[in-house]
Amino acid sequence: MPAMMIVAVFGLYPVIQAFDLSLHVRYDYYRNLVFERGWDNFSFVFQDPEFRLALRNTLLLIVSVVPASMVASLAIAYFLHTRRLLSRWLQPAFFLPLVASVLAAALAWRWLFHTEYGLANATFAGLGLPAVGWLTSPEWAMPSLVLFSVWHSLGYNVLLFLVGLQAIPPQYDRAARIDGASRWPRFRRITLPMLRRVLYYVSIVSVVHAFMTFDEVFALFGGERAGPMDRALTVVYYVFRKFYSESEYGIASAAAYAGFLLVFALTLVQLKMSDRRGG
Amino acid sequence: MRGTNENMWIKGFSKPTGRWAGLLLDIFVCALGAAMLFPFLWMAAISLRPGDQTMSPQLLSSFPLEWSNYRTVWETLPLLRYFENSLLVMATSVLFGTIVTICAAFAFTHFSFYGRKILLAALLGTLMIPEQLLLIPNYMTVAGLGWTDRYAALAVPWMTNAFAVFYLVQVFSAVPREYRFAARADGAKPSAFLWKVVVPLCKPSILTLALLKSIANWNAYLWPLIVTNSKEMRTLPVGLLALSTEAGTSYELLMAMSVILVVPMVFLYFIVQKHLVQAVPSAENLKNES
Numbered sequence: 001m002p003a004m005m006i007v008a009v010f011g012l013y014p015v016i017q018a019f020d021l022s023l024h025v026r027y028d029y030y031r032n033l034v035f036e037r038g039w040d041n042f043s044f045v046f047q048d049p050e051f052r053l054a055l056r057n058t059l060l061l062i063v064s065v066v067p068a069s070m071v072a073s074l075a076i077a078y079f080l081h082t083r084r085l086l087s088r089w090l091q092p093a094f095f096l097p098l099v100a101s102v103l104a105a106a107l108a109w110r111w112l113f114h115t116e117y118g119l120a121n122a123t124f125a126g127l128g129l130p131a132v133g134w135l136t137s138p139e140w141a142m143p144s145l146v147l148f149s150v151w152h153s154l155g156y157n158v159l160l161f162l163v164g165l166q167a168i169p170p171q172y173d174r175a176a177r178i179d180g181a182s183r184w185p186r187f188r189r190i191t192l193p194m195l196r197r198v199l200y201y202v203s204i205v206s207v208v209h210a211f212m213t214f215d216e217v218f219a220l221f222g223g224e225r226a227g228p229m230d231r232a233l234t235v236v237y238y239v240f241r242k243f244y245s246e247s248e249y250g251i252a253s254a255a256a257y258a259g260f261l262l263v264f265a266l267t268l269v270q271l272k273m274s275d276r277r278g279g
Numbered sequence: 280m281r282g283t284n285e286n287m288w289i290k291g292f293s294k295p296t297g298r299w300a301g302l303l304l305d306i307f308v309c310a311l312g313a314a315m316l317f318p319f320l321w322m323a324a325i326s327l328r329p330g331d332q333t334m335s336p337q338l339l340s341s342f343p344l345e346w347s348n349y350r351t352v353w354e355t356l357p358l359l360r361y362f363e364n365s366l367l368v369m370a371t372s373v374l375f376g377t378i379v380t381i382c383a384a385f386a387f388t389h390f391s392f393y394g395r396k397i398l399l400a401a402l403l404g405t406l407m408i409p410e411q412l413l414l415i416p417n418y419m420t421v422a423g424l425g426w427t428d429r430y431a432a433l434a435v436p437w438m439t440n441a442f443a444v445f446y447l448v449q450v451f452s453a454v455p456r457e458y459r460f461a462a463r464a465d466g467a468k469p470s471a472f473l474w475k476v477v478v479p480l481c482k483p484s485i486l487t488l489a490l491l492k493s494i495a496n497w498n499a500y501l502w503p504l505i506v507t508n509s510k511e512m513r514t515l516p517v518g519l520l521a522l523s524t525e526a527g528t529s530y531e532l533l534m535a536m537s538v539i540l541v542v543p544m545v546f547l548y549f550i551v552q553k554h555l556v557q558a559v560p561s562a563e564n565l566k567n568e569s
Contacts, residue, residue, distance in 0.1 A: 079308050086305060092552070093312035096319060099544045101498040103519055104537035108318035111325065111530065119321070151315065218501075222523075 041254035051255055053230065054238040058259070060142060061234065062210045062266075065149045070202060073154050074195075077161030078187065098155035106219030109148050110135065133228075135220065141227035149216050153209060157202055164198030165191070204270050211263045212236055235259040319541070326534035348535045355525075355532070356518050357510065358539070364433070365514040368503075369496045372434040377489050380440065384447030385473050389459060399448070402441050418505055432506040433514070437496065443488055450484040451477060490551050497544055515540050 045051045076094060080087040097105060112119045113134035121131045134144045168191065176186045192199075214236040217226050226233040226241075235255065242252035327344040352358065387399060417436045426432040454477055462472040478485065500516035507513055513521065519536045 076308065076311070079304065083305065083308075086309070090308065090312045092549070093315045095548065096316060096545065099494055099548045100319070100541045101500075101516055101519075101537070101544075103498070103500055103516055104322065104540050105318060107519075107523075107533055107537050108322040111321060111534075112318060151318075154315070 041251050042258065044251060045254045045258055050230070050233065051235075051238055051258075054233045054235045054255075055259075055262075057142060057231075057233055058211060058213065058235045061146065061149065061213055062207055064146050065153065065210050065213075066203065066206045068146075069150045069153045069157055070199075070206060072150070073157035073202075074161050074199075076154070077158045077165055078191070080158070080162060081165040094158045095155045097152050098159070102152070102215040102219045105152065106148070106216070109151075109220060110222075113144055136228055138227075138229045138231040141221075141231040145213075145216060145220060145227070145232045148220055149210070149213060152216060153206065157206065160198060160202050160205075161195070164195050168194045200270065200273075204267055207266055207270070208263060211259065211266075214240060322534050322537050322541070325530055326538050328531050345531065348531045349539075352522070352532055352535045352539070356522060356536075358518070360511055361513055361515045361518045364430075364512060365497060365516075368430060368433045368514060369493055371430075372437060372496050373489055373492050375434075376437070376440065376443070376492055377485065380443045380447055380488070381473070381478065381485065383444045384451050385469075385477065387444070387448045388451040388454075389469065389473075389477075402445060417502075421506060427506055428508050428512050430512075433503055433512070437499070437502070440492070443492065446488060447481075447484070450481050454480055486551055490547065493547060494544055498540075 080090060080094075111117075115121060115131060115133045115136055118134065120134055124131060132140055134140050172190050172194070173186055176190055181189075213234045217232050217234055217237050218240075221227045221232060226237050236259070239252045239256045239259070242255060326348055327346065328348075329345045387395065421427060421432045421436065424431075426435075458476055459472060462476055467475070498516055499514075500520055503514045503517045504520060507517065519533070519540055522536050523533055
């Protein structure tokens with residue numbers, strides 16, 4: 001019993017403290033806000049064209065990076081799962097982006113994306129396509145960010161899917177194989193349904209991660225602005241800038257809150273879907 | 280004929296044509312893997328180029344390898360000191376952080392106490408608060424404690440992590456209840472049960488967690504940037520940031536520094552690699568808990 005108390009106290013206290021701190025973030029400023037400005041911050045945030053841009057970009061990231069990364073990583077994980085021999089050598093290639101510092105990785109990508117000397121444009125030239133200002137033109141800022149984010153998030157998803165695939169008992173697949181089912185129907189009718197829970201889990205985690213996109217923007221565009229003409233601004237980058245460089249704590253908290261509610265709603269929808277489908 | 284065909288299916292080859300398609304797929308995925316590694320390859324290649332040749336689009340160029348770039352970085356930055364800082368901060372924060380996380384997760388899974396459910400839900404809620412928002416309140420706390428520019432400021436605040444606790448709660452709840460009853464029947468205290476049964480059982484997961492924590496800690500740059508003022512207290516990523524403002528467009532130096540930053544984590548990854556894949560909690564447990 002005393003041991004239990006010790007565990008509870010030492011184990012829980014920091015968690016409570018950390019949680020308390022995050023409550024402070026929300027409620028202290030929140031209360032200040034009520035005293036001083038009421039709901040003004042929220043209305044300011046929603047009318048701020050910058051925040052709207054950030055929100056739009058974040059949603060764009062969620063609808064592009066999440067499906068792209070999930071489909072690609074599922075395909076890769078399935079491949080690695082079926083080809084054990086190759087898998088041993090290939091796995092590190094997919095996990096390396098997970099391990100490396102975003103700052104360092106983004107430096108390399110900045111070089112690849114260089115308008116004049118970058119490899120991306122060299123390839124384009126080889127294919128007879130015009131050069132593109134990946135990181136310098138406003139239209140290409142988001143596509144570049146999406147590309148980098150997919151690359152960066154792939155490893156983690158592959159890892160999760162690989163674990164999920166390994167948890168499926170191989171008997172079902174073998175039985176179907178004996179019945180003469182070819183690869184695609186086996187994947188579609190057996191593997192995919194058995195992976196349902198992992199799929200939902202990965203989708204939820206991916207949405208939260210995509211919503212939190214900040215490091216990628218910060219590192220890829222050099223940390224001063226969110227891309228050319230701020231075109232790659234995300235919600236968290238907006239929050240960070242309001243907090244860190246403009247010291248607008250109330251507005252930052254309101255923006256964070258708005259974003260938080262959005263993700264929370266999205267997650268609830270996803271959870272409901274997984275419940276209904278019997279996940 | 281049919282019989283042999285079926286046997287072949289069982290061994291993993293589908294139809295004869297499937298073998299060619301399979302080979303193509305193999306090649307494609309290998310190419311994809313190479314593409315994933317490509318940025319790192321460039322990083323390494325550029326770090327070995329003379330300063331006026333960084334923009335050459337050839338991967339391996341004719342000019343001799345310029346190892347002196349590394350020496351230049353070594354001479355511009357107090358690298359050894361940064362390395363020491365990074366390592367020290369990572370080691371303490373990961374060690375204590377893992378212990379605290381284990382205790383917290385154990386309390387959540389194996390004791391019922393007032394407010395357990397609410398606390399767990401609250402913990403889940405904090406997962407969705409962007410980390411960047413915590414920077415300022417944490418900075419104020421640390422400044423209030425007079426910790427700025429000290430190791431404590433670098434290591435302590437990120438010891439607890441909601442995701443880590445949540446993850447271990449999933450893992451620990453998969454330990455059968457019978458084990459606990461058996462341990463209690465044998466007169467083992469809860470703490471003994473935790474360290475002698477639960478932790479060894481969940482070792483791969485804990486290792487994975489420690490690895491992920493190490494990676495996050497090693498690569499963290501914003502927090503160390505905010506809480507350190509003096510050059511001596513910087514960590515490696517902050518050194519890279521500083522170099523990118525100082526050296527500007529000297530890509531070869533930046534890439535050399537990037538390589539220095541990335542390589543230790545790659546080593547760490549290879550050391551614990553074989554425990555990694557078996558350790559991510561299955562969504563199975565996740566569902567059971569909620």
